[in-house]
Amino acid sequence: MQPNRPGAPGRPPSQQYSPFSLPGSASSTASRPFLPGPTQPMRPEQPPSQPSYPPGTAIQGFSVLSASSTPLAGPEQNYPRETPPVRSNGPVVPFQPSPNLPPPRGGPSSFVHPTLGGPMIGQPMAPPSGSSAVQQIAPTSGPRLPPVPSSASVPMGPPPQAANYMSLGGNFPPANPSSSEYPPGRTSSIPTSGPPMPHSVSQPYQGGQGGQVPFFAPRTSFPSPQLGIPAQQHFPQQGGPLAYPGAVSQPPMLSSYMDAQKARAPPSYPMAVPPAGGVQGLVEEFQSLSVGSVPGSVDPGVDPSLLPRPLDEADLEGTTSSSTYVSNCHPRHLRFTTNAIPNSQSLMARWHLPLGAVVHPLAEAPNGEEIPVVDFGNSGIVRCRRCRTYVNPYVTFTDGGRRWRCNVCSLLNDVAGEYFAPLDVNGRRRDADERPELSKGSVEFVAPTEYMVRPPMPPLYFFLIDVSLSSVRNGMLKVAVETIKSSLDKLPGFPRTQIGFLTFDSALHFYNLKSSLTQPQMMVVADLDDPFVPLPDDLLVNLSDSRHVVEALLDSLPSMFEENTNIESAFGPALKAAFMVMSQLGGKLLIFQSTLPSLGVGRLKLRGDDPRIYGTDKEHTVRIAEDPFYKQMAADLTKYQIGVNLYAFSDRYTDIASLGTLSKYTGGQVYYYPSFHASLYKEKFSHELARDLTRETAWEAVMRIRCGKGVRFTTYHGHFMLRSSDLLALPAVDCDKAFAMQLTLEDTLLTTQTVYFQVALLYTSSSGERRIRVHTMAVPVVSDLGEMYRNADTGAIICLLSRLAIEKTLSHKLEEARHVIQLRTVRSLQEYRNLFAVQHRLAGRLIYPDSLKLLPLYGLALCKSLALRGGFADAHIDERSAAGFNMMIIPIKRLLKLLYPSLGRLDEFLLKGPVMGGDDAKGSLQRLVLSAERLDPRGAFLYDDGFRFVLWLGKVLPAEFIKNLLGVEAANSPDLSKLPVIEQNNELSRKLLATLKALRERDPAFYQHCYLLRQGEQPREGSLLLFNLVEDQIAGTSGYVEWLLQIHRQVQQKG
């Protein structure tokens, strides 16, 4: 059990405690700023009548630590099991299991309480990394999977929340016994720059063959996507029709479309068709594609470049709803999938897209648009006494200003004397314009003490760092501690900020950071079965007081473990120890993990990925946590206000699906750096960690969205834990997190003209103030389906759809998730077509509202995204899981950029005009169609998806240019994978770096590492770039043209 310790200074190898000096007494409890009472969070928005929990007893005298190697390990010793505050003395805080909580799945229930009571089942085990299973995830050269018909397709209705998270498998009968068909290996899915590989792959986008699609009676209604389109026509770089059975038998349907009926403004997509009949002032903004209705029909002479594409930044922005509601909050905070609520169930049934909202409560506002802060002082926040809605611009005052009517529930409330103001002739309060809460859609209220059950917590950062061999070897440890050290001054909440560290390999290393010390003391606990926390008072310290000790620790960590050859990871026990240390206050837990957890509770198997289960009903099991430990820990962490951000670095399988569960249910985030090495990715990791540490964070938060009578939110999608049916627990939430939710009608008929929505985020600011951020929005109720479509918001739709699809992959096959995306697109366009096609004689055309012009393209891109694409061979399971976690939290704009990245010609941009630097370099790179056709071998192109850059160098780009731009090595080396972009001593290079910098600054949430890539460099060109050119027909997937054709044909099936 004793690890193979490195001979670090001050750490004799065989002692459990190897302090720099003898640890002193740990008995002080008075110094703790907060009583260790129950950490039930703030009272979430309830009236004060809610029972509060009796405070626990403060920790009682910890006895003096001895340096002996034994005394503390026994059961029920002085402290571990009983004393840590959260568990012991007071009654255990009753925690309402939310629907998001899994029932313990037959496992030991030892984690229900934060106490570490009961021995864990952790046995030291087993093969560290490097054993045979690794081969499973390495690309091999076997053929790809054969097509597997999908089983029943289930439209993504609003399943109960639990279903989104808790389908842990096992419910599905083993299907498709033909697994022997599947060859063991996988092919690199990576497309080449030459003709596409004629994969005999399961077709990702072919809709529901075998599915039960009510709309389309015959099974053939979702024909194969392989339309055998004459590829050379639009995609000359690719070969002909794919060689899979049946594909070539399809007649080409068309070579191009659009008869561009020029009508309105000059968009770059097919033109709107002016309504033919002026009945009822049909000013429907719809577009149409003239796609032949008869297979084989050709409509020559039309340019596919006219298809709708988001080539303009403005396409990513939300549309503000009608000018009727001028007091609505900005769409950066709240967007609906349609800004028109259907007035009846029957109307809603004809809206085949998700009905719901995307909330981004802490979205960063540009300078000058900061959210006003309102402090009602002693008089208290003005809220409706029945539904608890916060006063907002849509409440109406009556009775000379003495009463106000709640816009959400219509109750008449009294106006308190101190809040009274007379009304003007229009019945508006005379002071409305001076009061942000009566004139602005977004305000922040300062919450009085009744919104607290304990003093506001200080910002708290606890670092749990893997210091095993791989963390040292890949440079992670060094970069992490350097970044933490350089961020210390910028951590929010000075001078209250708290900080602590725990490192681990096969043992746990605690650090006493008491301010009276000159050097940190390290304590090693090797008992993983029953870990305990030595010295609980000084492991977490005030940063200002202990700054010098913290810095000394950070300075010494890399050298302490420099020689560490330990390859084990006692992650689970370390996590539990961190939890015990933090449980008194809560805070942010940052985990840095380089290996698969191998020791103690929560150890994970090298289950890897398995080609044989793809296409079967067990397929999803690799995408969910295997061990219930992770979900249970997440539930416990959330309960004690701890949010987890996971940084994972391994170049081997680390089971991101399991580890990421910790972030998923604690409102956190997963950062994944596959094949990390500091020499290459230091900047990316360092930037993203620094952002995480310094961005404004809302602590111990809860969020609720209220809505008017007759409508109701049914499901929520993102990273959080539901505390009750509609209260999202968010231990630490920041400006980079968005949440999606679905909505349904409760009544058969809505009689109001408007439905009001109000998002309220109750949180503790880093400065220690309890606040409530409130966003209010009014949305009109409509009785006309056309209105719903006209007011659709494609960005919000895609965001919600992406989250539904990703959740579906956790209980279904990838193919089924993709199918739903296609199905919903088709149904919605079909419904729209029924509205307008006949009266405008557009029978043979694909018509769609202007608001949804990008829906098919984004739907396609979603199906091709890393989280949803292909099958076994198309993404490493860890990368797929990480991508899924990421897509569950990112706001709309970032998602759209990820789905349809920008591609621009860089060499011309850099060469033309005066050489600029700094901000001038923002002069934008013209965005190009995402197709390999646009990659000119004479040029250099920059691809940017918001998470990475790819700088593609054409084959015949002059070597001199490359040398100037990137240096001699880049010009000569055949392998660019290890080359960083470094400034050369010339203007061209400086302009490149300025351009990259400017692009990065546009959205600082992530740092785009710049990958260099030479045309034809395999297999990197495929994985880095070609596969992400979503308009191409590549690796067995549909291109944009084929996709539209499929959709059109399906729309035509029954109209």
Ligand SMILES: [Zn+2]
């Ligand atoms: Zn009300």
